[in-house]
Amino acid sequence: MECERFRKLTVFLEPIASLVSGGLSPAIAPPARSLVPLVSFPFETVYVRSIVAVSLYVSLCAVLASTLVSLPVALLVGFNDFPGKGLLTAAINTGMGFPSVVVGLVVLFAVSSQGPLGELELMFTREAMILSQFVLATPPITAISLAAIDGVDGGVRDAARALGGTRLDVALVTLREARYGIATAVLAGFGRAISEVGSVLIVGGNIAGVDGVSKTRTLTTAIQLEARQGRYETAMVLGILLVVLVLLVNGIVVRIGDGGVR
């Protein structure tokens, strides 16, 4: 069953993987090659490959960091009643609407040579992009996770405790019960991160080397550059790749959620 699933997934992934990596596996070589003259890619494979790699690296790192911060915060806020809880929840919800260019601007000031993080010399680096996407992705992941955790029946927590669970066990049970909501939260955060242009453009600078290898150029910033320069075909292909990537990540996260049901 698991093997079957995995096989299906790899068959699905292979054409895209080979397009991105530039290497064509013999099994699928004919259809993949026949596509080339039809579309006649107007760009170097290494260019696309590096852009996809930068996009995924930046967004996955940002979402991973956001999730690691968001879940404990959501658990703490969800499990405890304290003065100002409503205000804090409202603030988190407001964070979902942060304009990304403003976040980019703030992160730019922070990493600039006079900024508080100036010594780290992060200006126009992927790490600065991760930082700005982290700021953007954390509010939606926290807010949606919090709603999911709040939705878990208090009786389930009582039961976990009564059966001998520690506080950590109760937290784990709650996370497990809220797993679909949390998966939605992570997807919303990933969607926000990978499809975002404004802040990564400001803090990353959309840089690619003369060798055509992306330094801080992501799919989104590349699309806006290609479109502005009139290379609409390239922009379209990059756009399709972006949508496919988002679909793939969605599929994988949903699979993981389903796998946890047993």
Add this chain to the structure above:
Amino acid sequence: MVLRARDVAVSYGDEPVLEGLSVGVEAGDVLAVIGPSGVGKSTLLRLLALAETPDDGTVELDGTDAWALDNGDRLRLRRRIGMVFQEANLFDASVARNVEYGLRVRRLWSDRLRDWAASIVGPSTPTDAVTEALSVVGLADRGDQPAGSLSGGEAQRVSFARALAYDPDVLLLDEPTSDLDPRNTALIEEAVSAARDRGIGVVLATHDMHQAERVADRAAVLLGDGIAEIGPTDRVFEDPNDDRTRQFISGELVY
């Protein structure tokens, strides 16, 4: 084994719920706590389950004052006690995983992580304790089913098996059959008897006096201001010493 609440008092805000109340249960003893709704039966059970701190008095297991211990030692006492609630409160997982939960949290983290990794690769077979606990409630063949697919009565029976699986010294049952049909009620009552035969002490909170007569060795009648009467079930029902108990049992005292 003796689980005992001694002179316990609890109040919510300015409202006293329990005052100066003492009650205990021994191995193989079934104590029914009867009384009208809102009189503090659930609070008493939560105290006995060490889920709530008394404002005054002590809760002792084998003479050890639970709230004088640190968290780790109190957890060890808490883990000798099982509790079943009015609602089944099952986890969104298979029946077997639900019943296994109490055993799982008692294992070392290294073992738990290994089992978790193994469960990703393939389904695990339920342990003997899980199968045995499920057979006590007549659901031995339902381990693979998702808990969500059970009827209300079946879910409550699984909830009972879940508390039985780790072989507690005491079982606390808070109105476990108040939402159930007669057949499932009978199955739970049989399971209570089976637990007693295994030497487990049982405290059963109920407002069903017939149920108390059917399953309990002793009955404690809890009225507004504490325990009005406690003694062998037959004696309490047939010849109560306390006037208000007599009125409550005959249905004249209505809350």
